[in-house]
Amino acid sequence: MQVPAQVEYERAASIGHALSLLTAPDARVIAGGHSLIPMMKLRLAQPELVVDINDLTELSYIRLEGGELRIGALTTHADLLADPSVAALMPIFTDAERVIADPIVRNWGTAGGSLCQADPSEDLSAAFAATRATAVIQTQAGPRTVPVREFHLGPYETVIGPGELLTEIRVPLPAGAGSSYQKVERRSGDWSIAAAGALLCRDADGIITVAGLGLTAVGAAHFIAAEAEEFLLGQPAADESFQAAAVIAALHCRPVADQRGPEDYKRHLVAELTRRALRMAADRCAAGRCA
Amino acid sequence: MRVTVTVNGTEYTRDVEPRLLLIHFLRDELGLTGSHWGCDTSNCGTCVVWLSGKPVKSCTVLTPMADGRAVRTVEDLARNGALDPVQEGFLHCHGLQCGFCTPGMLMTGRWLLDHNPDPSEQEIRAAISGQVCRCTGYENIVRSIRWAADHDS
Numbered sequence: 549m550q551v552p553a554q555v556e557y558e559r560a561a562s563i564g565h566a567l568s569l570l571t572a573p574d575a576r577v578i579a580g581g582h583s584l585i586p587m588m589k590l591r592l593a594q595p596e597l598v599v600d601i602n603d604l605t606e607l608s609y610i611r612l613e614g615g616e617l618r619i620g621a622l623t624t625h626a627d628l629l630a631d632p633s634v635a636a637l638m639p640i641f642t643d644a645e646r647v648i649a650d651p652i653v654r655n656w657g658t659a660g661g662s663l664c665q666a667d668p669s670e671d672l673s674a675a676f677a678a679t680r681a682t683a684v685i686q687t688q689a690g691p692r693t694v695p696v697r698e699f700h701l702g703p704y705e706t707v708i709g710p711g712e713l714l715t716e717i718r719v720p721l722p723a724g725a726g727s728s729y730q731k732v733e734r735r736s737g738d739w740s741i742a743a744a745g746a747l748l749c750r751d752a753d754g755i756i757t758v759a760g761l762g763l764t765a766v767g768a769a770h771f772i773a774a775e776a777e778e779f780l781l782g783q784p785a786a787d788e789s790f791q792a793a794a795v796i797a798a799l800h801c802r803p804v805a806d807q808r809g810p811e812d813y814k815r816h817l818v819a820e821l822t823r824r825a826l827r828m829a830a831d832r833c834a835a836g837r838c839a
Numbered sequence: 840m841r842v843t844v845t846v847n848g849t850e851y852t853r854d855v856e857p858r859l860l861l862i863h864f865l866r867d868e869l870g871l872t873g874s875h876w877g878c879d880t881s882n883c884g885t886c887v888v889w890l891s892g893k894p895v896k897s898c899t900v901l902t903p904m905a906d907g908r909a910v911r912t913v914e915d916l917a918r919n920g921a922l923d924p925v926q927e928g929f930l931h932c933h934g935l936q937c938g939f940c941t942p943g944m945l946m947t948g949r950w951l952l953d954h955n956p957d958p959s960e961q962e963i964r965a966a967i968s969g970q971v972c973r974c975t976g977y978e979n980i981v982r983s984i985r986w987a988a989d990h991d992s
């Protein structure tokens with residue numbers, strides 16, 4: 549029987565209340581709880597206090613504002629998956645949500661929780677990194693913003709300090725962007741063996757002007773394939789470029805062998821999934837979403 | 840801490856440790872043993888109940904998170920002695936063998952049909968994809984939910 553260790557529980561009545569509760573030592577935010585509670589059962593996390601933010605419904609929204617997609621931290625996976633504007637403008641998230649856990653878990657797990665959990669195998673971190681999203685963090689002195697590419701300090705570690713709360717993720721919407729997320733898992737609902745997310749823009753001549761590449765579960769620093777992104781800029785949006793970028797991504801990531809597979813297999817997957825994600829992102833540019 | 844949870848329309852107030860998982864609150868504190876306690880890792884789905892109207896794996900909810908909220912369990916499906924069509928479907932289509940996964944499957948099946956009254960086989964399979972039948976009797980579970988869709992009044 550798995551039960552968490554003794555823990556105190558408080559329910560936040562407002563964002564301000566949450567921030568003040570979160571100044572307590574070893575306090576953790578709980579929203580869906582579908583990553584944190586299993587970790588508490590295994591004593592991989594042992595907070596003194598959990599602060600339930602489920603009443604802060606003002607943090608559950610998806611809206612288009614300021615040329616960005618703004619996603620409230622408490623937005624569930626199910627909400628992201630079902631949102632038509634996300635599917636139309638940033639299908640990388642729809643692709644990823646379709647393969648995150650299972651429908652029951654997606655009812656409760658949240659976008660903000662996924663980012664803050666900072667699990668190296670979690671899919672949304674790579675998707676937000678690929679799209680160069682920005683995290684909005686509320687502090688007692690007011691909001692601060694951090695690029696998602698600087699949000700994770702390492703496995704299970706983020707820049708969020710005591711008395712702070714992630715409230716929103718802002719995804720820029722470059723004109724004409726196409727995007728995609730491709731994942732291989734052992735079975736339905738499992739973590740990635742490896743996954744790749746891509747975002748592309750190209751000009752009228754078919755030259756790549758924006759490239760974002762996120763990698764999941766393969767030890768990529770900040771969940772990105774920076775060298776492959778750099779290579780793609782200025783290249784034609786064509787299979788040869790995608791293949792070359794895929795090889796670069798596979799070379800520079802740092803997968804480790806585990807029960808999900810040996811290192812060389814994971815590198816193989818990175819190359820293949822990067823290629824597929826880039827091709828799909830390019831197809832989606834061509835499918836009429838270009839400005 | 841003191842919590843008040845409305846389960847199947849009845850309010851229950853109890854003093855619990857905050858770490859008490861909802862599945863144990865339902866089974867051990869309230870004696871509602873229809874919901875089963877399975878893998879303990881939010882993989883198997885036999886503990887699925889509704890919380891605030893949405894299916895959840897109750898082994899992955901702290902009881903205080905349900906404080907002031909409504910929970911619906913498998914005990915609430917039959918009304919006035921009449922089985923829910925989803926239960927009837929499992930009866931007619933042999934949707935259970937050992938029966939261990941059944942309470943979770945029933946609660947997910949009911950929720951699916953409430954939101955999608957005419958699901959395709961693929962949609963039914965997707966809906967139960969977070970739940971495990973250790974007898975591997977998925978074919979008949981899918982048929983049972985489909986039967987219920989055809990017989991829902």
